[in-house]
Amino acid sequence: MKRKIYIILVMFLLAVLGFFIYLLASLYAINRLGFDLFAFWPIAAVVVILLGIFGGLFLGKIWWKFVYIDRRMKKIKGNNSTLRN
Numbered sequence: 001m002k003r004k005i006y007i008i009l010v011m012f013l014l015a016v017l018g019f020f021i022y023l024l025a026s027l028y029a030i031n032r033l034g035f036d037l038f039a040f041w042p043i044a045a046v047v048v049i050l051l052g053i054f055g056g057l058f059l060g061k062i063w064w065k066f067v068y069i070d071r072r073m074k075k076i077k078g079n080n081s082t083l084r085n
Helices: 002-033 041-084
Strands: none
Touching: 002 041
16 A cells, blocks of 8 residues: 555656646746747647656656665565574
């Protein structure tokens, strides 16, 4: 359960971060050039959000493996070696 919540939160974070970067790029284009370069902005926004979601899924799984599985195995191996000596 904890793993699913963690991965969902990472997916949400990257989706929001991607959308925020998209909005900043859009505002920059409007202010500097006087027109919006993102003419199809709903399609681009959906693509950015989907990339954030799938990127968050990928990143969440890798980070979960690194933080919770690999570190726990190192602690277990370290504790077992000290108990044997």
